[in-house]
Amino acid sequence: MVLAAAGAAGLHAQTPPTETQTPAPAPLAIPELTEPEPASIDKLLEMFASVELPPAPPTLESTVQSDLQTLGHDIPIPLNARVLAYIALFQGRLRDFIEEGLQRGGRYLPMIQGILRAEGLPLDLAYVPLIESAFKPNALSRARARGVWQFMAGTATLNGLRRDWYVDERSDPEKSTQAAARYLRTLADQFDGDWHLALASYNGGPGRVGRAVKRTGAEDFWELAAKRRQIPRETREYVPMVLAAMVVAKNPAQYGFHVEPERAPAYETVVLPRPVDLQRIAQWADTTIDEIRSLNPELRRWTTPVRDAQYELKVPAGTAERVMVQLAAADALNTNLVSLNWYTAKRGDTLTIIARRLGVTRSDLAEANYLRISAKVAVGQKLIVPRDATVMLARNDGATAVPAAPKASTADRVKVSYRVKPGDTLTSIARLYETTVAALKNWNNLSTNLIKAGQRLTVYTRIAD
Structure with missing residues (x-):
């Protein structure tokens, strides 16, 4: 082949040389709405999979033993050298990591514990994400596992999570917790209720751990872990690390941590019958795109999914009615609500x-x-x-500001009928519809500000641009 090529080149020796063209660089994948963050599990296991942990201080065992007797755990916590060494490590070198993770976890722990309780699962499992992701919804590992619970794409699909170009429900803390509860129950059932083996298989895979148990005849995780080459060292370290996290997270003050948990955000849910740009939702809710994005971390693009006819979107508490009013007004005029090329x-x-x-x-x-x-x-x-979501949103930077209160003109508005509810005032209704009390009085021929529950008011609501 080389000789033939050389001969062929000789036949065209007199052909004038052509200018060499540098090929255009290959396009890069379009960035997501929220840039993924590195998953903590990678760094933790990399840090300790190749070094020996220093022994725990002699006094730590009695402290932990007293703590376990007082609080109790619904997953057995053995007081062995590995668990104690990780507790000591969390108190020292990893103090900031644990403290920050627990503070962030305050946003999600009540929800996670509620789901685990409803499923009849050990509440100690709520602290697995402290190690997996530090409770970051957009944590992404080198192996492409994602979310608070670090699901791989295949496992996520098997457990009912949706993943496409517009949505990745691995980043939805509530839906991924429901999926994690299903998956953890399956793992526990596979290993006859042995939660240590179930946790090992959560990290190393149920097939690998199951084969190792069958091959060695090991009766529990600790016996299996003692047989060094049967499961990866990362998995051998993962289980005592998670158990140590359960101990510290359940009673952080006992171990010298000062944790001020973040509060879970208050939100309402609206059902969108068609796709809507997030900047438009932010405008209607009088909030920022960052807030909408924070409440809906599963969204990957600048819009809700373009084929979804009943998409549930979280909006700040107290704004759902305002969003639905604007949506109804846009529907009345058949306004396009999504920017698509x-x-x-x-x-x-x-x-x-x-x-x-x-x-x-x-x-x-x-x-x-x-x-x-x-x-x-x-x-x-x-x-x-x-298109790139960050470019789309930057193009609309500042578009979320609520326009100044309009005059009584109805040229750019659509007429709706509003039924007065108990506690309503003209001021609260004007705020809801982004208008003024004077405009409401003008539209309804009111001479005073007095209204009563059940009364019907004519309102001309603005159509968002």
């Missing part, structure tokens, strides 16, 4: 050709349109052009 396929187009033309990856193009990466496109087929 479209590409119409031409003869000869393929996903690869279109992606190259648009400067995006074939994967982003396919996933944004709910297509397989190998799918063919038809002439005239309309495709959504995937």
